[in-house]
Structure formats: structure tokens, C-alpha cells
Amino acid sequence: MTDLTHLSRLEDILTLDLPSPDPATIEGARARQAELTKPPGSLGRLEDLAAFVAGWRACARPRIARAQALVFAGNHGICAQGVNPFPQAVTALMVANFEAGGAAINQLCRVAGADLTVVPLDLDRPTQDFTQGPAMTEAECLDALKRGAAAVDPEADVLILGEMGIGNSTISAALALAVCGGAPGDWVGRGTGSDAEGQARKAEVIARGLARHAGLSPLEALAALGGREQAAICGAVLAARMARIPVILDGYICTAAVAPLHGAGAGLLDHCLVGHLSAEPGHARLCAAMGKDPILSLSMALGEGTGAALALGVLRGALACHDGMATFAEAGIG
Numbered sequence: 001m002t003d004l005t006h007l008s009r010l011e012d013i014l015t016l017d018l019p020s021p022d023p024a025t026i027e028g029a030r031a032r033q034a035e036l037t038k039p040p041g042s043l044g045r046l047e048d049l050a051a052f053v054a055g056w057r058a059c060a061r062p063r064i065a066r067a068q069a070l071v072f073a074g075n076h077g078i079c080a081q082g083v084n085p086f087p088q089a090v091t092a093l094m095v096a097n098f099e100a101g102g103a104a105i106n107q108l109c110r111v112a113g114a115d116l117t118v119v120p121l122d123l124d125r126p127t128q129d130f131t132q133g134p135a136m137t138e139a140e141c142l143d144a145l146k147r148g149a150a151a152v153d154p155e156a157d158v159l160i161l162g163e164m165g166i167g168n169s170t171i172s173a174a175l176a177l178a179v180c181g182g183a184p185g186d187w188v189g190r191g192t193g194s195d196a197e198g199q200a201r202k203a204e205v206i207a208r209g210l211a212r213h214a215g216l217s218p219l220e221a222l223a224a225l226g227g228r229e230q231a232a233i234c235g236a237v238l239a240a241r242m243a244r245i246p247v248i249l250d251g252y253i254c255t256a257a258v259a260p261l262h263g264a265g266a267g268l269l270d271h272c273l274v275g276h277l278s279a280e281p282g283h284a285r286l287c288a289a290m291g292k293d294p295i296l297s298l299s300m301a302l303g304e305g306t307g308a309a310l311a312l313g314v315l316r317g318a319l320a321c322h323d324g325m326a327t328f329a330e331a332g333i334g
Contacts, residue, residue: 007142007220007223008139011217012146018241018242018267019242019243020066020270020308021055021056022056022269025054025055025059026055028060029060030051030052033047033050033322035327035329036322036327037326037331045318046318046321049295049315049318049319050062052246052273053318053319055288056246056271057244061322063319064157064316067112067114067115067157068117068152068153068155068159069105069107069117069159069160069162069259069308070116070119070151070159070305070307071099071116071117071164071304072119072121072163072167072228072229073091073094073095073120073123074120074121074126074127074144074163074168074227074229075122075123075125075165076088076126076135076170077126077127077129077130077168077226078131078135078209080129081129081205082191082201083198083205084166084167084170084326086166088167088283090163091123091165092120095120095123095164098118098164098304101122103304105153105305106304107307108310111309111312112312114312115266117151118164119147119232121147121229127140127226127228129210130174130209130212130224131284132214134224135226136224136226136231137223138223141231142226142231144229144232144235145232146235147232147235148233148235148239149235149238150239151197151223151232151236152240152245154239156245157245158245159236159240159245159247159248159249160244160305160308161237161254162306163234163305164304165229168229169188169202169280171225171227171253172257173187173203173282174209174210174226176259176282177210178221178259180289182285184206184207184210187206187286188282189279189281189301201268209225218260218262219260230256230257233258233260234257237261241271244271245271247271247273248274248311248312249272249273249274249275250276250303251276251278251300251301251303251307252278252280252282252283253279253303254303254305254308255283255287256285259290262290274294275295275296275308275309275310276294276296276297276308276311278307279300294307295315296304296311296314298310
């Protein structure tokens with residue numbers, strides 16, 4: 001992505017043929033599933049997940065030797081509109097907590113066997129207030145995309161993505177609305193603790209922002225309404241696609257971050273799974289619009305990549321069964 005100088009150039013690239021899952025490998029994985037010591041289809045979605053990874057990794061019996069977890073953090077000018085009950089200083093404090101190993105995501109990555117890297121993105125320089133103008137210039141958006149792409153380890157077997165940024169539930173609702181339509185209230189939730197009055201304020205602010213930035217392409221909306229961590233997540237997703245690395249997105253914030261990619265081209269998120277269904281009310285609507293079925297539903301709404309890390313455990317289980325179970329012939333059955 002180092003040759004990108006304009007968002008329009010990125011849109012051109014996204015129209016080209018991108019790596020796709022290998023159909024022969026998927027067929028081989030499905031054939032193996034039919035030979036394992038179990039009734040056909042009895043492992044349910046675990047069988048689908050194993051075939052999904054097999055296709056993207058072009059390996060009929062894939063394993064996860066290297067799981068990478070990336071958490072991108074950014075600050076947002078929209079906080080000037082009073083959309084969040086916590087100050088932006090909390091973003092940097094939470095980044096320090098991640099780096100010290102004290103957050104939920106640290107514990108869940110340890111349990112799931114994922115190597116965690118936290119990427120703070122110019123926390124001392126928030127984006128602009130999107131009710132007053134574009135949140136990011138084209139150059140700032142492209143820079144964040146490139147930084148997200150550069151953070152991806154091309155040797156990883158799976159990538160899980162998370163985020164941190166005070167105010168980014170408002171950003172997420174704005175991006176979801178810009179790409180999927182509806183009304184601001186369809187996409188607004190509690191975020192980090194907004195009450196009913198705070199949620200109404202979010203909806204009003206988002207309506208003003210969308211009115212100011214109407215008629216934009218999905219990627220232009222990413223720059224106009226999004227934040228650096230949202231753009232970085234998009235960059236990481238695209239880099240993973242080029243390397244045929246399956247991605248597990250976290251909840252509402254991560255899913256909304258890649259909504260511009262969904263809007264920019266059918267199939268751009270085919271290599272992405274959604275780790276869990278967030279308690280944020282807009283997430284179910286957004287997943288339905290994208291045709292994504294979250295792996296878990298645990299009433300979580302923390303962010304940080306926590307739901308994605310838990311889903312990684314499920315994915316590991318799916319691959320362990322797929323690779324390690326005996327076939328009927330090996331077990332001398334039948």
C-alpha cells in the first residue's frame with residue numbers, strides 16, 4: 001500500500017482481483033470432515049470454520065502456529081460535542097494499561113495464544129470534529145491505512161483486531177449510517193456509559209455530521225467521519241487479504257470500522273469473521289447488512305479485541321478437531 005497517494009487510487013485497487021479462498025482445498029477439507037469419527041455435520045459450525053481457514057490458507061489441514069492480535073488506538077475531535085462521559089486522556093491511560101499487561105485483552109490473548117501488539121495513533125493529535133469539517137484529510141486517512149497495513153505480520157496464520165478510543169462509538173454509528181443507511185438512532189448505543197440523554201446527543205451530532213458530508217463514497221466517508229484507528233483497521237484487513245490471512249474482527253467498533261470496505265466492494269471482507277455479537281444495539285443490524293454471523297454472543301461490549309480473542313479459542317478448537325480426530329478407517333470403524 002506504499003504507492004497510494006489518493007483514496008481514489010485505493011478504490012481502483014479494490015476493483016482488481018484479490019486473493020480468494022482455494023476451492024480445491026475447501027473441497028479437500030470437506031471430504032476429510034466426512035471421514036472423521038462423527039456423524040455428518042455433528043460439529044456444526046466448527047466444521048464450517050475449519051473449511052473457511054483451510055480455503056484461505058490453501059491447506060486442507062491448517063494449524064495456527066502464529067496468531068497475531070492488533071489493537072489500534074486513536075482520539076477523536078467529535079468529543080468536543082460532548083458525546084462521551086469520559087475524557088480523551090483515558091485513551092492514553094488504557095494504552096499504558098495494555099502495554100503493562102493489565103487489561104482484559106491481555107489476559108484473553110494469553111489464554112488464546114495470541115501475540116498482542118498495541119498501536120497508538122497520534123493520541124496527542126485528535127482527528128477533527130466531523131460536524132465542522134472532515135475528521136481526517138485524505139493524506140491523514142491514507143497514512144493511517146498504511147500504518148495499519150504495515151503492522152500486520154505476513155507470517156501470521158490468523159489476525160485478530162481490536163481498538164481503543166474515547167468517542168469511537170459515535171464514530172462507529174456515523175460510519176454504519178453512512179454505509180448502510182437508516183436513521184442515527186438505529187446505530188447509537190450506550191458506548192462507554194452514555195445515558196438516554198447522552199445517546200440522544202450522539203444521534204443529533206451524527207445527523208449533523210451526515211448532513212455535512214452527504215454524497216460521499218464509502219472510502220471518502222471513512223476520511224470524513226472516521227478516526228485513525230478505524231482507517232488502520234481497514235489497512236490491516238486489506239494487508240491480511242493480500243497475505244491470505246483470515247481475520248477475526250471484534251464487536252461493533254471493529255465491524256463498523258470496516259463498513260467502508262464493505263460498501264466499497266462486494267467480497268472485500270470475505271476473509272473476515274466477526275468474533276462476537278456486541279451488546280451495542282447497532283451491531284446485530286450491521287452484521288446482518290454485511291451477511292456476517294458472529295461466532296459468539298456473550299453480551300459483551302468492552303472492545304479491545306476481547307470478543308475476537310475469545311473467538312480465536314473456538315477457531316483453535318475447530319482446527320484441532322479437524323486435524324487431530326481419527327478417520328473411520330484409522331479407527332477401524334465401519
